[in-house]
Amino acid sequence: MSTYKVKATKTTTGMQVSAGTRGFEITFDEPGSTNTGMNPVEILLTSFGACQAITATELARKRHFDLRAFWVDIEGDLGREDVSADDNRYKFTEIRYQPHVRSDESDEDIKQFLADVARKCPVENTLAFGTKFVQDGFVKEN
Numbered sequence: 001m002s003t004y005k006v007k008a009t010k011t012t013t014g015m016q017v018s019a020g021t022r023g024f025e026i027t028f029d030e031p032g033s034t035n036t037g038m039n040p041v042e043i044l045l046t047s048f049g050a051c052q053a054i055t056a057t058e059l060a061r062k063r064h065f066d067l068r069a070f071w072v073d074i075e076g077d078l079g080r081e082d083v084s085a086d087d088n089r090y091k092f093t094e095i096r097y098q099p100h101v102r103s104d105e106s107d108e109d110i111k112q113f114l115a116d117v118a119r120k121c122p123v124e125n126t127l128a129f130g131t132k133f134v135q136d137g138f139v140k141e142n
Helices: 040-063 107-120 122-129
Strands: 007-010 017-021 024-028 069-084 087-102
Touching: 024 040, 040 069, 040 087, 040 107, 040 122, 087 107, 107 122
Parallel strands: none
Antiparallel strands: 007 017, 017 024, 069 087
16 A cells, blocks of 8 residues: 655635645646636546556556557536435536547457556546545644
């Protein structure tokens, strides 16, 4: 098991948030605010696409699978959904994606390869099968 750590900090500008890890930074925002970055749900979809591409690249390398190019078109429907009795929550109700593959492999081999990518992609697994969230108390800053 690996543990990853990130920090997200609300900036003083609009709804902007700066987040980072290992010396890398990313800016989140909302279109109705200062629109200086993608919003969190767009970044979630982007993370899924990036994970698919990285997983495909590594899997192709290990299998000597002909993968000359790979990208994913992704869209998701965000709305309210009943998650339990009288509990409506905003969440993605459906995420649709279409991988694009440039390869001389057979259609059947590409289908199997993409199924393996889906099975091995940690972001897809997290979204598809859920994750336990634990709030570890809080820190009151002065």
